[in-house]
Amino acid sequence: MIDDKRLFDLIQQEDKRQKRVINLIASENYVSRAVLKALGSTLVNKYAEGYPGKRYYGGNNLVDEIENLTKLRALNLFKLDPRKWQVNVQPYSGSPANMAVYLALVPPGEKIMGMELSMGGHLTHGHRVSATGRFWKQVAYGVDKKTERIDYDALKVLAKKEKPKLIVAGFTAYPRRIDFKKFRQIADACGAVLLVDMSHIAGLVAGGVHASPFPYADIVMTTTHKTLRGPRAAMIFSHSMFSSLIDKAVFPGLQGGPHINQIAAVATALHEASQSAFKTYAKQTVVNAQALASELKKLGWRIVSGGTDTHLLLVDTWARGVSGAAASDMLECEGIIVNKNTIPYDTRTPADPSGIRIGTAAVTTRGIKEKDVVRIAQKIDAILLHKIKDKTR
Numbered sequence: 001m002i003d004d005k006r007l008f009d010l011i012q013q014e015d016k017r018q019k020r021v022i023n024l025i026a027s028e029n030y031v032s033r034a035v036l037k038a039l040g041s042t043l044v045n046k047y048a049e050g051y052p053g054k055r056y057y058g059g060n061n062l063v064d065e066i067e068n069l070t071k072l073r074a075l076n077l078f079k080l081d082p083r084k085w086q087v088n089v090q091p092y093s094g095s096p097a098n099m100a101v102y103l104a105l106v107p108p109g110e111k112i113m114g115m116e117l118s119m120g121g122h123l124t125h126g127h128r129v130s131a132t133g134r135f136w137k138q139v140a141y142g143v144d145k146k147t148e149r150i151d152y153d154a155l156k157v158l159a160k161k162e163k164p165k166l167i168v169a170g171f172t173a174y175p176r177r178i179d180f181k182k183f184r185q186i187a188d189a190c191g192a193v194l195l196v197d198m199s200h201i202a203g204l205v206a207g208g209v210h211a212s213p214f215p216y217a218d219i220v221m222t223t224t225h226k227t228l229r230g231p232r233a234a235m236i237f238s239h240s241m242f243s244s245l246i247d248k249a250v251f252p253g254l255q256g257g258p259h260i261n262q263i264a265a266v267a268t269a270l271h272e273a274s275q276s277a278f279k280t281y282a283k284q285t286v287v288n289a290q291a292l293a294s295e296l297k298k299l300g301w302r303i304v305s306g307g308t309d310t311h312l313l314l315v316d317t318w319a320r321g322v323s324g325a326a327a328s329d330m331l332e333c334e335g336i337i338v339n340k341n342t343i344p345y346d347t348r349t350p351a352d353p354s355g356i357r358i359g360t361a362a363v364t365t366r367g368i369k370e371k372d373v374v375r376i377a378q379k380i381d382a383i384l385l386h387k388i389k390d391k392t393r
């Protein structure tokens with residue numbers, strides 16, 4: 001064993017930090033011991049370029065079984081017919097997975113329609129600072145200024161005018177239910193492929209507390225480390241007619257050897273998500289987010305779109321004179337971790353926006369219930385309004 005005390009001290013300290021804080025980062029979670037064990041297994045030693053049965057390296061019989069098992073579990077979890085749907089479990093993470101989808105289906109220079117970053121979209125939905133915005137042209141959509149929700153009629157008009165090749169539905173900071181059926185109609189109205197990026201809500205879909213995108217989407221991408229509570233990785237589900245293009249785009253188009261330890265950890269997380277306890281978890285996660293939103297509202301905070309249907313909410317802290325960065329810093333001093341976030345039609349900058357994003361996926365894993373969430377909301381209120389005396393730290 002190599003003695004690396006310095007590094008392992010740091011890891012241990014981080015482990016302690018994760019246990020000490022109240023983690024309200026909407027995209028984070030706490031994985032199980034089993035997931036950690038798969039991630040830290042000797043599978044990390046193996047090269048397996050290619051796909052099961054078609055590898056470029058020897059010694060992959062067991063790896064083939066692992067990848068096939070992962071695929072089967074993924075299809076089963078979302079109740080998909082393997083004659084209609086395929087899944088690629090090799091993407092290293094969400095960003096390269098979206099890149100692979102575009103590489104497979106959208107010729108360079110063509111249009112991708114995605115939500116604007118400042119309204120809740122993801123960088124990889126065609127934002128100009130992302131490679132996806134360099135190689136493709138983004139047709140940006142937002143939310144309605146008044147309701148702060150998606151205006152599906154406005155989207156249809158935009159799609160018919162711009163004729164994008166692909167439409168992305170799925171967001172990083174949109175607290176409301178997504179109507180996939182309407183997105184299908186919009187895609188059909190302009191002949192676009194419909195990609196649902198369910199990275200944030202995959203666990204809610206698996207747990208039955210958000211509608212499934214599968215009856216409507218051509219492609220469904222998800223990360224596996226947010227509400228799904230697995231390792232950092234991603235999966236791309238596709239209708240059979242697209243699947244060989246997707247496979248070629250992931251490897252050899254974009255990636256090299258798959259991370260087999262990561263794929264095995266995904267298999268573990270998928271197994272966990274198929275248990276009935278996970279349904280209870282998903283339900284509680286949403287209940288907690290709603291309780292948090294309603295308590296903050298009671299305390300006078302403006303919640304973007306008036307509430308939430310999911311695991312996350314956006315608080316317009318600037319409405320009470322506290323910027324997003326200030327709010328995030330003040331909360332962190334008291335052991336509550338959130339992220340600063342733009343709100344729709346933000347008048348401030350991304351570096352110091354008008355709001356914070358709060359999510360309940362991680363704290364719910366730790367067993368927190370509504371009554372605890374009410375106390376968290378009161379604590380947030382007290383911290384942001386300086387009702388707590390500065391402690392000497």
Ligand SMILES: *Cc1c(COP(=O)(O)O)cnc(C)c1O
Nearest residue numbers: 093094095122171172197199200
């Ligand atoms: C998190 C996220 C991604 C990117 O995932 P990474 O693993 O961070 O690359 C892509 N799309 C959406 C909607 C996300 O929320």
